[in-house]
Amino acid sequence: MSEPRILVLDEGTTSTRAMLYAPDGRRLGMAQAELAQHYPQPGWVEHDAAEIWEKSLACARDMVALAGGADHVAAIGITNQRETVVAWDRRTGEPLAPAIVWQDRRTADHCAALRQAGEEDAIQRRTGLVLDPYFSATKMRWLLDHAPAVAAAGDALAFGTVESWLVWKLTGGLHVSDASNASRTQLMALDGTEWDRGLCDLFGVPPRALPEICDNIGAFGETRAEWFGRPIAIRGLMGDQQAATIGQGCLTPGDAKATLGTGAFVLANMGSNVPVSRHRLLGTLLCRLPGETSYALEGSLFVAGSLIQWLRDELGLIATAEETEALARSMPDSGGVTMLPALAGLGAPHWRAEAKGMIHGLTLGTKRAHIVRAALESLSHQLHDLSGAFAADGVPWRVLRVDGGMSANDWIAQDLADILNLPVDRPADVETTAKGAAMLAAVGGGLFPSLREAASAMGAGTRRFAPALPGDRRAARLEGWRTLLAVSAFSPV
Template identity: 40%
Template structure:
């Protein structure tokens, strides 16, 4: 009988399922999108039940397509959109409110109130995260403050609060397991990254009882078993849970200090492995757990960017400048090199390293030279500029000069963007031959955990295309100077000339 590993990547736009064979090769993949509920305030939500039904449908289709009965499936790994937060009734298993997506800044007032009480520094020291509505805590606090009956459920011990991974594990195990891993826990702004446990102080600041939070387990722990509500003929162990960016770091083989990756998704996570001890960032980066494998925790520095791949979607769906993301490469290459326009994609605020949740998007430097091609190029360039800003601070604070940046995600297929990225960084950018690094990461971790894959060799089979810098340094410096001016202009608009006070 053949052996297979399922890798599930539950991301912002949809859910992917990949099937891996005994050699770690992808032998099947499929995906389903789910609805993005966005209102006039910019609030972003997902339906957790829709996500769960999509997971089951993907498993059923995989079993049918591969003619499996389920006994050949040896283990399951799950990666998930991380800071997206939700709450559900512990007894009924029903969500009390839709999942609030990581992009949603509705918790800004909650963070401002905590900052006003003088607690921001303590929270940052404990959790490694700058106080921000980006993270899960403020979203969960918003649910407690705004949804009738939820506080009463928490006080009665009948509330589960967590991230999407803990929801899926709960549903997959029919409510028997309520657990999350160290990587996801460290992104909630409720977890003590030094003591490796939920922080009563941080949770108390947000009005959250830690008894409503999931058990925190190793990323390669045993999270129960599932038959996906009878779709499989037997129960299969869930043997890996990672946040999606952490899973991609693991899948990229970045397991030594100083190695880094960037995931180009709806937004971007730029993440550097910093080893067994945390490093405190003074410039807006987050310190998180990379993972905990077999009881040993590793740390990362990370910068989170709200809008990267979503900028391309905006060009297509909102501006209708393109009909397909594939068009952007040729348009950008054909843009007038004398054009000096810049685009800052702060649709719902700026993430790392600026953390301006009230910022809005800005096109600047527009002249008569600026047309469709130039606007598309400025949008693509904004992705590379944002990632370069984060990498620059990461190198400074970690003491590691980046030998190469390993990248993944749909936009990495864009040759113009990858070349511009390496030119802005001044170091090679390496694109793997496989795109689904988050699913690869959790599948490999699950396979290693049950002994199917060899941790020393499984990552060696990945091939990479390398982009290398060829832009003159003076040209790069000129472009970066213009980008920083655009960022200053964006931030100045938030404060309207007042002294800048950033509570986050």
């Protein structure tokens, strides 16, 4: 084999991608296909799992061809949208119902009933997660209660998050879930290694339908020869936000990153300390290797890039996401317009599943650019709320490392530095989710002995954005945000 290549499948919310990497971290190519978003009822978000598989396979084949064939691919790493639930038939390998996406809010009443029954504190102590439709367990129960084919499947039923689904299809029947994804289901205790029987009973999910939980680096079978001409080993699995944390080189306790994709997700490395939040943040498993488990404190925002997509596709205010930067720069401020981007409820630290989006402060003088700028500003406002919660939990951000598609916008990166009042670092390659999966696969494939050595070899330079906004203007922005929260029918925590 010539210089080995690493193939990454990065299965996101709005698209699926395959990327090809060299061992020095260079991204050699990318194939991408958009995924259809289905909204059958208000608050419901679904994907077609068959479409996810077919488009992931097509993109992967393009990258294997770019590598010169399967003989030149040392290993595959997979990273995925977390919490999304797929149900399929073990006998046929076909989906039994539409996949319920992490953004979906249909189980809000189930979560509220568990909360009213006094279960939330115990669930958060065991899993690190608050009761919210975001997580997988109530989605699985909903499918059992409302999807006839799922209810009738019996022992043939297989549940999994998206990495489980892709591994099953690639290998022809291996049913596994890596520990980072398993920790997001609310069915695994944060300090555990297997599915928790008590949690499965509480949520009404049969353990026999769940995959085997495995480490993030290991031997996860090989692809069927028919997919790429010969088998390729799968060696790394990790949820997208944990993978971005690894890809950003956040390997030391206290390191923090924010991925600005469909949603926005901040993770701070907590090392071997199991995180306990008193300010509505999440404890999550960061990475599990043989004999070594690391954890993270997480704040999750449900709407970030999807807000820009909404401005484009539903309101028609922009033609492309890229033009938002020029529009934001065309105005000295938002003209008094503020936006609450609660299009899928509000995530951390508020956790208001019932919240709805708002645009406040419109006048006859409001222009398109004001609304677009207010949308971008709302990201900084939400992240400022998160920064306060992290600090109150004893993990203040010293520097925030940003990645994901929205971070490529220089205006956004600078606005974050201004409102957070701290340096913001952006890597040369903002696709750090895929980079993290490549690092895992490179270690699993024997190209590096450890993640630290992989990070050192595969890392890239960064650009720093320093705070520059005068204090009075920063204070005025934050006061406008607090006013918006006050008029949006709930009191901020």
